[in-house]
Amino acid sequence: MTKTPNLRVSLAQISPAWLDRAATLAKVEKSIKQAAGEGSQLVVFGEALVPGYPFWPDLTGGAQFDSAVQKDLFAHYSSQAVDIDAGDLHGVCEVARENSCAVYLGCIERPADRGGQSLYASLVYITPGGQIGSVHRKLCPTYEERLVWSAGDGHGLQVHDLAGFRVGGLNCWENWMPLPRAALYAQGENVHVAVWPGSERNTADITRFIARESRSWVLSVSALMHADWIGDGMPHADMIKQSVSGWMTDGGSCIAGPDGQWLLEPQTQKEGVFSAELDLAAVRRERQNFDPAGHYARPDVTRLTVDRTRQNTVNFKD
Numbered sequence: 001m002t003k004t005p006n007l008r009v010s011l012a013q014i015s016p017a018w019l020d021r022a023a024t025l026a027k028v029e030k031s032i033k034q035a036a037g038e039g040s041q042l043v044v045f046g047e048a049l050v051p052g053y054p055f056w057p058d059l060t061g062g063a064q065f066d067s068a069v070q071k072d073l074f075a076h077y078s079s080q081a082v083d084i085d086a087g088d089l090h091g092v093c094e095v096a097r098e099n100s101c102a103v104y105l106g107c108i109e110r111p112a113d114r115g116g117q118s119l120y121a122s123l124v125y126i127t128p129g130g131q132i133g134s135v136h137r138k139l140c141p142t143y144e145e146r147l148v149w150s151a152g153d154g155h156g157l158q159v160h161d162l163a164g165f166r167v168g169g170l171n172c173w174e175n176w177m178p179l180p181r182a183a184l185y186a187q188g189e190n191v192h193v194a195v196w197p198g199s200e201r202n203t204a205d206i207t208r209f210i211a212r213e214s215r216s217w218v219l220s221v222s223a224l225m226h227a228d229w230i231g232d233g234m235p236h237a238d239m240i241k242q243s244v245s246g247w248m249t250d251g252g253s254c255i256a257g258p259d260g261q262w263l264l265e266p267q268t269q270k271e272g273v274f275s276a277e278l279d280l281a282a283v284r285r286e287r288q289n290f291d292p293a294g295h296y297a298r299p300d301v302t303r304l305t306v307d308r309t310r311q312n313t314v315n316f317k318d
Contacts, residue, residue, distance in 0.1 A: 005164030046223030097130025169193030198249020
């Protein structure tokens with residue numbers, strides 16, 4: 001029998017240097033080197049890791065309109081966001097290229113093609129050659145996130161060939177959205193990356209559910225954040241510190257197989273690079289009785305239309 005491909009992957013469950021882009025990117029680059037040193041071909045990071053998740057609206061009256069506090073915090077967050085066109089991820093891309101390791105990285109993007117000031121929770125795929133493969137802007141920010149992040153589009157609903165596998169990913173509660181999941185399944189996805197700001201309560205159930213639904217490997221990767229790690233060099237740090245204690249996100253990174261069973265159970269309250277080997281044969285075995293975009297689909301009855309154009313507010317004709 002022909003040997004099926006294997007893929008070694010790493011979940012980098014690390015904390016950001018909260019709201020410090022440069023220091024957080026340095027931690028990302030270090031984790032990529034560590035994962036590659038363990039033989040990994042893909043390393044994944046949590047949602048909004050660079051420069052960190054916006055915890056403050058829930059802690060500082062974020063819904064108050066025209067608040068000077070919220071303006072200060074947003075302005076600081078914006079200053080630390082990622083401008084891909086300006087080269088903010090160049091260092092990460094170089095480390096990926098030098099180590100021949102693909103990367104999924106959650107970051108806060110401040111894209112020039114939307115005016116350069118609004119923020120998006122974006123999942124960036126970097127190829128083993130160090131190229132930006134796709135940038136998926138979160139379709140619908142969740143609850144208080146909508147006070148900080150903008151709604152994305154379908155441009156990044158893409159999968160990528162990697163060592164004989166097809167990898168794709170979604171941000172946080174997007175993973176609860178059936179149609180975006182279906183869009184990835186239809187492109188042959190067999191490794192699904194689900195990125196989260198953190199917490200086992202998010203990952204414990206849905207990771208295994210998506211694995212069973214898709215008959216794919218599912219990698220859930222989270223960040224960590226503890227109140228003690230809030231620095232003093234940001235606006236209104238004292239106000240934020242007075243409103244929170246203990247673990248703000250406790251991790252929960254895990255891997256489920258195509259049969260829905262754990263390969264790596266949720267890991268909590270510790271930083272680490274957790275590595276595992278994925279076998280494509282496991283996908284093929286489980287697709288024998290159910291393939292949601294193949295033999296078990298009925299496109300003559302139900303079909304999905306996906307708009308993958310990058311949304312913009314203006315088209316210039318010079």
